[in-house]
């Protein structure tokens with residue numbers, strides 16, 4: 001019998017840790033499958049996804065810059081993918097249709113709450129950035145009943161528009177970085193891609209409340225600029241997005257295979273090897 005095939009599409013993709021993570025999940029749970037990374041630019045996404053599924057592929061992960069395209073590609077989206085208008089997981093269904101889901105937000109919430117014991121209820125949360133990753137995390141964060149959620153972005157209109165989209169879920173406001181002066185937050189999440197070029201959004205002093213936590217969605221072999229900024233602000237914890245990466249992958253694996261892998265063992269292994 002042919003082995004079930006999965007893949008991650010994106011550009012750039014050569015440094016993706018997803019094939020390794022899914023291979024570790026498969027070994028751990030005794031599942032037989034293959035998972036590869038494939039360089040796919042936005043212009044050829046639809047053709048590449050059509051080819052993958054028509055040749056028997058069972059599921060895809062989609063990363064930068066394909067998440068909005070994947071949302072439009074799916075025949076049907078889950079509620080959380082519909083809210084975020086971004087999809088990181090595509091699933092071939094029994095009737096041949098393609099279901100879109102977004103596991104980024106629940107991956108982040110699992111990493112924060114279960115792996116790091118960070119309470120979200122009642123906390124003042126600041127998200128830096130208003131791109132695809134921010135879209136995916138806002139609703140799952142709001143579901144944890146924070147005191148308030150602020151989105152700050154370089155292009156201010158994007159932050160304001162995003163806040164308006166989610167304004168019925170909790171107190172959500174959008175603004176530029178300059179408007180953060182004088183404010184304080186218990187949890188600051190960096191969802192900008194600035195860390196990928198070792199840069200930092202322009203952040204005012206005293207932004208982080210006492211005992212506050214910093215979390216960069218980006219990750220790397222070295223501490224990111226934002227993780228280092230968190231240390232300089234005496235954060236109780238200053239974390240990167242490796243745990244979120246593994247948690248969102250575990251949720252995709254569960255959707256595809258119906259089995260939940262042990263994420264802690266995989267996070268520890270990847271953490272040691274960087």
Ligand code: NDP
Nearest residue numbers: 129130131132133154155191192193194217218241244245
């Ligand atoms: P997008 O390209 O959709 O959005 C990028 C965002 O970053 C925009 O808000 C942009 O602002 C902002 N930005 C870029 N450069 C700078 C800068 N120098 N200073 C200030 N703001 C800047 O990217 P994504 O939302 O998809 O990804 C964001 C980050 O999240 C990436 O680092 C990605 O690796 C990470 N991520 C991690 C995941 C994980 O599992 N750990 C999952 C998903 C994402 P503007 O709108 O003004 O251009």
